Amino acid sequence: MDYRPEDILPSISTDNIIFGLDNRKLKVLLIRRNIEPFLGNWALPGGFVLYNEDLDMSARRTLQNMTGMSNVYMEQVYTFGAVNRFPDRRVVTVAYYALINYTLDNLKAGPDASDINWFDILELPDLVFDHQHILETTLEFLRAKVRTEPIGFELLPQKFTLTELQGLYEAVLGTVFDTRNFRKKILKMNLLMPLDETQVGVAHRAARLYSFNKETYHKLKDKGFTFEL
Amino acid sequence: MDYRPEDILPSISTDNIIFGLDNRKLKVLLIRRNIEPFLGNWALPGGFVLYNEDLDMSARRTLQNMTGMSNVYMEQVYTFGAVNRFPDRRVVTVAYYALINYTLDNLKAGPDASDINWFDILELPDLVFDHQHILETTLEFLRAKVRTEPIGFELLPQKFTLTELQGLYEAVLGTVFDTRNFRKKILKMNLLMPLDETQVGVAHRAARLYSFNKETYHKLKDKGFTFEL
DNA sequence: GCAAAAGTGTTGAGCGTACACCCATGC
């Protein structure tokens, strides 16, 4: 997709940090640039903001172009505007992160990129510009947020086991939880609906499936409840 | 102070939410615009970002111009970029808040304003553009932050009493604390240095003065301590 | 039957909360 120069705000971009969970590993989507500067290097996906779109819309547009997904949890993190963060000219970038269901389907690199790939946050390649810094800042932000708001569920399929949930938090926070205590704590909140379903096709005792109940959360929140892990 | 048009990034501004504590009331500095649009209305102080300054520098420049203060606690909050937030053209603004020692001295309205004044956050005038929204967002941000990092001290003079400290938290958070419990909690953290000084000129028992020890805090923080109120 | 993960309770320590009275000072 190309845009006419007169439709583009020249000095403002949005960059996306798109997180996905792959088998207890937190991963982030990166693209390989096929334009100068830094042709061939890995970068956060992003693009310039258009005159007729909000910042949020700009970030969602990028995400949609790359993954085909539109109804996704996204949040603004921070704005990076050091004078020399971008070569040759001044570009201020607003960072957004997204939590999506990990997938390998439908990934498109987009017009400015030759490749797109998931990277484990513990094994990142070198990134262009200040993207390493942006990613680190966002990870800190996510780690703080995930502890105090029930957003982690966005990384899981609708139906999940308690072990998967625990693995998610361990991957994001880089810690280990005591299984019994974790279950007690999360179940006492009453945010999870136990389903009459269990895992299928596993070579061991099948775990019960749960789903997160957003409505219940909002009701509880209105009454003063705060999620805290 | 005027700037040449070619030195100015046309589409990006910073806006400052400057907080001060006046006798157990949380106040914010506003200016009265003396330019169109919305001439004569109250607004957050701010201005366009220059090509040769970082976003942080831009916010600090505004603050310095208005208060003469330079060594001040400041932090970026959020970036507001709705298409129609600013009339006639597209302006994205990055909000910063500052915590300063309340003062009436040296306040200067600046070139685009005819007046400058402190307002109680509970008695705000109508504000231009989306400044009301920006202010509310920033207040929420501050309330969350003040609970988990010892930044409240920035609003107090170097030497303060425990009652003043308690009053500060009550003003910012809009709550009431139990005096005994508040003192126990804050003193147990070992962040306050009791001084061999007391209040002077008060018509009651003079309270002991304390000062906040930033070094101690950073040492404790490195060891895993987290401030929590 | 064995490998692999699911699932489950108790105890002790520390923390948060609730609560009321005497003290020092200035006028």
Add this chain to the structure above:
DNA sequence: GCATGGGTGTACGCTCAACACTTTTGC
């Protein structure tokens, strides 16, 4: 001496952390 805020301790309930074994299922 009185008005004003300064300063202090205890007891209870709750939450958090530590800790190990049995159950179910597929192969």
